[in-house]
Amino acid sequence: xNLNMLLLLNEGGKLYQWLDSYVNMTKVSxxxxxxxxxxxxxxxxxxxGTVLGMLIALGRISRNKILKTVTWVYVWIxxxxxxxxxxxxxxxxxxxxxxxxxxxxxxxxxxxxAIFALMLNTAAYLAEIFRAGILSxxxxxxxASKALGMSYTQAMTKVIIPxxxxxxxxxxxxxxxxxxxxxxxxxxxxxxxxxxxxSRLASGTGxxxxxxxxxxxxxxxxxISTFVFSKVEKRTSRYL
Amino acid sequence: MNKNAHMIKVENVDKFFGDLHxxxxxxxxxxxxxxxxxxxxxxxxxxxxxxxxxxxxxxxxGKVYIDGEMVDYRVGDKDAMKIDGSKVTEMCSELGMVxxxxxxxxxxxxxxxxxxxxxxxxxxxxQEAEKKGMELLKSVGLESKRDEYPARLSGGQxxxxxxxxxxxxxxxxxxxxxxxxxxxxxxxxxxxEVMKKLAFSGMTMMVVTHEMGFAxxxxxRVVFMDDGSVIEEGTPEEIFGNPKSxxxxxxxxxxx
Numbered sequence: 030x031n032l033n034m035l036l037l038l039n040e041g042g043k044l045y046q047w048l049d050s051y052v053n054m055t056k057v058s059x060x061x062x063x064x065x066x067x068x069x070x071x072x073x074x075x076x077x078g079t080v081l082g083m084l085i086a087l088g089r090i091s092r093n094k095i096l097k098t099v100t101w102v103y104v105w106i107x108x109x110x111x112x113x114x115x116x117x118x119x120x121x122x123x124x125x126x127x128x129x130x131x132x133x134x135x136x137x138x139x140x141x142x143a144i145f146a147l148m149l150n151t152a153a154y155l156a157e158i159f160r161a162g163i164l165s166x167x168x169x170x171x172x173a174s175k176a177l178g179m180s181y182t183q184a185m186t187k188v189i190i191p192x193x194x195x196x197x198x199x200x201x202x203x204x205x206x207x208x209x210x211x212x213x214x215x216x217x218x219x220x221x222x223x224x225x226x227x228s229r230l231a232s233g234t235g236x237x238x239x240x241x242x243x244x245x246x247x248x249x250x251x252x253i254s255t256f257v258f259s260k261v262e263k264r265t266s267r268y269l
Numbered sequence: 270m271n272k273n274a275h276m277i278k279v280e281n282v283d284k285f286f287g288d289l290h291x292x293x294x295x296x297x298x299x300x301x302x303x304x305x306x307x308x309x310x311x312x313x314x315x316x317x318x319x320x321x322x323x324x325x326x327x328x329x330x331g332k333v334y335i336d337g338e339m340v341d342y343r344v345g346d347k348d349a350m351k352i353d354g355s356k357v358t359e360m361c362s363e364l365g366m367v368x369x370x371x372x373x374x375x376x377x378x379x380x381x382x383x384x385x386x387x388x389x390x391x392x393x394x395x396q397e398a399e400k401k402g403m404e405l406l407k408s409v410g411l412e413s414k415r416d417e418y419p420a421r422l423s424g425g426q427x428x429x430x431x432x433x434x435x436x437x438x439x440x441x442x443x444x445x446x447x448x449x450x451x452x453x454x455x456x457x458x459x460x461x462e463v464m465k466k467l468a469f470s471g472m473t474m475m476v477v478t479h480e481m482g483f484a485x486x487x488x489x490r491v492v493f494m495d496d497g498s499v500i501e502e503g504t505p506e507e508i509f510g511n512p513k514s515x516x517x518x519x520x521x522x523x524x525x
Contacts, residue, residue: 167372169368169370169372170372170374172325172368172372173366173368173372173373173374174386175323175324175325175358175361176323176325176361176364176365176366176368176435177361177362177385177386177390177434177435177438178358178359178361178362178363178386178390178438179358179386179389179390180354180355180358183389183390187385187389188374188385191376192374192375192376268375268376268377268418268419268420269375269418269420
């Protein structure tokens with residue numbers, strides 16, 4: 030995306046020059062670009078992670094032994110190892126392994142690898158959040174659904190999960206914020222998101238303020254997210 | 270008496286929770302159109318018996334028939350018949366159940382509670398389900414509460430919605446699991462009134478209850494259970510007027 034378009038600014042334009050006399054517009058653009066990448070990473074990996082996390086949660090509470098074990102192992106591995114390492118495994122170790130076994134090179138786009146690793150990691154945490162949410166619903170609800178002739182799937186999708194949404198939002202919001210901050214770890218595989226842009230500016234220009242500005246932007250984003258989630262929580266628990 | 274006249278038939282049913290023997294060789298039946306009240310002290314197995322009828326609990330051994338059809342047959346904790354999951358859910362929809370703690374769906378309005386199961390289980394269209402839902406809410410005296418969420422209703426109102434919800438599936442029989450035990454005393458009457466109306470309309474009902482007055486006035490037959498066994502059964506006059514067993518006499522003396 031052309032960021033200058035987004036900001037309705039043209040580098041040679043009057044407005045740009047006027048603003049540039051107050052703040053360094055090159056630095057602003059760099060920060061804006063980094064912030065956008067951070068947001069993209071967060072939103073995409075949370076979206077995908079939510080779907081995967083839900084499936085894993087259902088596996089965790091199912092009565093099928095194999096599903097139960099597989100999903101348990103998944104959560105065990107992804108919560109028990111550092112995200113930083115998971116990012117390296119997806120981006121570095123897997124292509125090298127592939128090369129060793131097949132003799133063919135495998136190129137993974139770093140952005141894709143970052144999204145993928147973040148998704149795998151957050152899915153493990155979200156699965157536990159969703160599982161707890163589902164289990165927190167009174168078992169009388171499932172009994173009433175069964176007694177009315179609903180199948181397990183119908184009871185889950187129409188009765189249990191809708192009720193667990195409002196209870197799941199606070200821990201979900203927490204996980205969202207964690208991932209938002211942890212997107213900074215993807216800088217190790219060369220993603221130029223907010224943290225990396227700021228650290229490059231700081232070390233390149235010697236301007237220590239860059240680091241604090243980055244901190245301010247993160248704080249702004251997490252504050253907005255918290256606010257939005259608490260609004261959503263209120264909306265979804267109106268019936269109580 | 271022909272077999273089909275039995276709405277519920279339970280043969281030699283045993284139920285264990287671990288080592289605890291909660292139902293001991295129970296034989297029990299409810300005939301079409303009959304109102305049967307099951308009374309007895311807490312822990313006597315009344316609720317468990319009720320819950321075994323629609324697979325909320327599985328029996329350990331014995332046979333259960335609903336409307337002439339075998340729905341559970343187990344020997345020593347193993348299925349002695351093939352249990353078809355979809356058949357069980359279908360059977361469940363024919364047994365309406367009213368719970369002690371109402372178990373209304375808190376995220377649905379009163380009308381939403383009544384229409385949910387017909388719409389997703391029977392695929393009734395929304396308009397039709399709501400039309401019928403409103404009739405049912407009217408019959409329990411709550412048509413004005415159609416858009417209220419359960420949290421905004423009193424216990425008595427919630428239980429009446431729960432009865433309407435159970436009726437929405439056109440059940441062949443209604444099972445009541447201590448429907449008034451969780452209610453404040455002043456709210457018991459309105460729920461019993463609705464149940465009475467249902468009983469007089471010819472509905473087959475099995476009611477586990479501590480309301481002796483209701484059992485006396487409404488039941489065709491009263492069953493007394495104690496310690497996992499059926500001790501005595503008979504008409505309300507026989508049970509309340511002329512109890513034979515010592516345990517029933519003691520129980521009635523305590524509930525007076």
